[in-house]
Amino acid sequence: MHPSGKDYLDGGENLPLYYGGDRLVLLPRDPYWLYAYWEISLPTRPFLESAAQKNWESLDLVLRTHRFNPEKNEEESHFDIQIPPSSDNWYIKAGVPNKKYRVELGCLLPEKNFKTVLVSNVVTTPRDSLSDIIDENWRLPDWQARRLYWRIARGNLSSMEMMKRGLQQVK
């Protein structure tokens, strides 16, 4: 076996499927989509099972996505996605650029109660358009702004659609 070879250095090991902890991590993919992955450890499962009075396999797991206004940090809305208990990751169509999001993983109880077991970090979706916020000290007259942004959009042919959307505001 070569001392720099994979067989020797990795010792035949592979990556673990899980790490035995509880975590829920949220990542932004683009202005519209989020990605969440999670791990619910075996000792944590009974909390949900006893709250819902169901065994793990038949739990109604739900990923609750909260949307916040990025400036005021106020919650604007939330929505739920039903998740099969066998899943450990999900792409979430959050739908709105430039918003803060946090997700919770839990299960629905009778009378619409929600039992949370994991809470994620907070992420902000990117913008897909020009900012509405204009600094008055750095403002172009409208006709000049149109000329400027129009040409940048024309040049960026590879992402024309993205730019067009961004430009609707200055037209």
Next chain:
Amino acid sequence: MVKGYLALIFHSHLPYVRHPEYKQSLEEKWFFEAITECYIPLIRVFQGLDQDNINYSVTFSLSPTLLAMLEDPFLQERYAEYLSRLQQLARKEEERTATDPVFLPLARMYRERLDFTSYLFNEKYGRRLVEAFKELQKGGHVELITSAATHGYLPLLGIQKETIYAQIAAGVEYYQMIFGNVPKGIWLPECGYDPGMEEILSELGLYYFITATHGVLYASPRPKYGVYSPILTPGGLAAFGRDPETSHQVWSSKEGYPGDYNYREFYRDIGYDLNLDYIGEFLHPAGMRSNTGFKYYSITEPTNHKEPYNIEWAAGKAREHAGNFIFNREKQVEYYGEIMDRPPLVVAPYDSELFGHWWFEGPLWIDNLCRLIAENQHIEMITPGKYLELGYPLQLSTPNPSSWGDKGYHEVWLNGKNDWLYRHLHTAAEKMISLATNFPRAGDTLKDALNQAARELLLAQSSDWPFIITSGTMDMYAKARVTSHLVRFLKLERQIWENNIDLSWLRHLEATDNLFPHLDYRLFQSLNETVPVEKDKLTGVI
């Protein structure tokens, strides 16, 4: 009177690939080809401009993994062997085409280029090409900048700010170790930006970074001059946005310069065209056909019909395209100049590996471009660092999260093919932070093990692995690499906590995954609890 500025930026990066366990490795060849076909031809162009006292300005980002490979004696030796084999092939090709008036000049061109490459690599720089870059920077026309240590895709690793700190600090430190100065700017891997990271960049003494077009264009508040003036981020650094027109002119598959029919055809290589009895000894020992770099045909037309390459015609086209590029810049800065209160700055970043390898005439195009601009009254070349010294007031604005990858955000590095990676990468980073925070003053073997754990984690974090997995070619290699580094990290972590370090295994690991010999694991210390050690050291040098 200068009407506008052009900042050409060449981003040079390859993942750390080094396989002493194999006699020859296909993946090491990426690096060897890049030296022969890109880095040395580009160095040659800029040395020529310096020699002729041409006034030009370009920026080069050299990723720390690339620098580490250029500095690695084992890879230097392997490259010298590789180059010597190519030189043998070049002589054989001259003999084979000796009576052929069409192909002999081409065979001779390759022989001369390889002889010069060998002279530059072996004799002039004693196999240390970083010396050539150092010399260029001293010449005053080339600004060298750094990148994240292993080119980690920071927006998706930034769950732990410590990762961003370690990636950037290790990159800045390694640059400093090699070039002696603190870099003014940084190339964020894949232009991957997420708000908040600029505080770390600024803390490490950096002045600027580059973003994709919509990184600056969609910044908030809305940037008055679009991407034609940098903005000042809340962290105090400047962000320069990429100009879309210059990227389109070079990159567009339909209208881009590299597709011109007179230019060299990449896909006709004697490694595929010639009989195995003749060419076999120059290919991979397993007998696989592969590129040799000897290509004798021009693109000609979009069919399989190819005419022999004509050196003069291609050189003429490179001149013409340089002229066309400048003409377009003149029109462009004239247009934006009417809107702006300052000369517009066109930021044109490209991958260095495009020039010479894919676009054979690319270095010649750059040479022509620099010479023509030096005589031009309206356009001046500049580096971002020098632009900031001009002192134009910059608008305060926060860039938009973005990348220069497909679709402009994070999807290339986060999709159904590679998303499984992040669970492991984040957990490993968490474990590394815990190690670094719990063992703040390790010595001897424990310190070595901790440093190696940091190396393995950094190697696992390369943006190249998720990128290659997405692209689908060589994805098995990328999966194996990232898995190996994570497995090695986890094994080290276990051994460290159990106080049971396998010394012989550790030494082999250090000898194999050997980049950044002076790396200090404490770069990963928790930012909540401690002041990173390296910060003082860096401030001292600044």
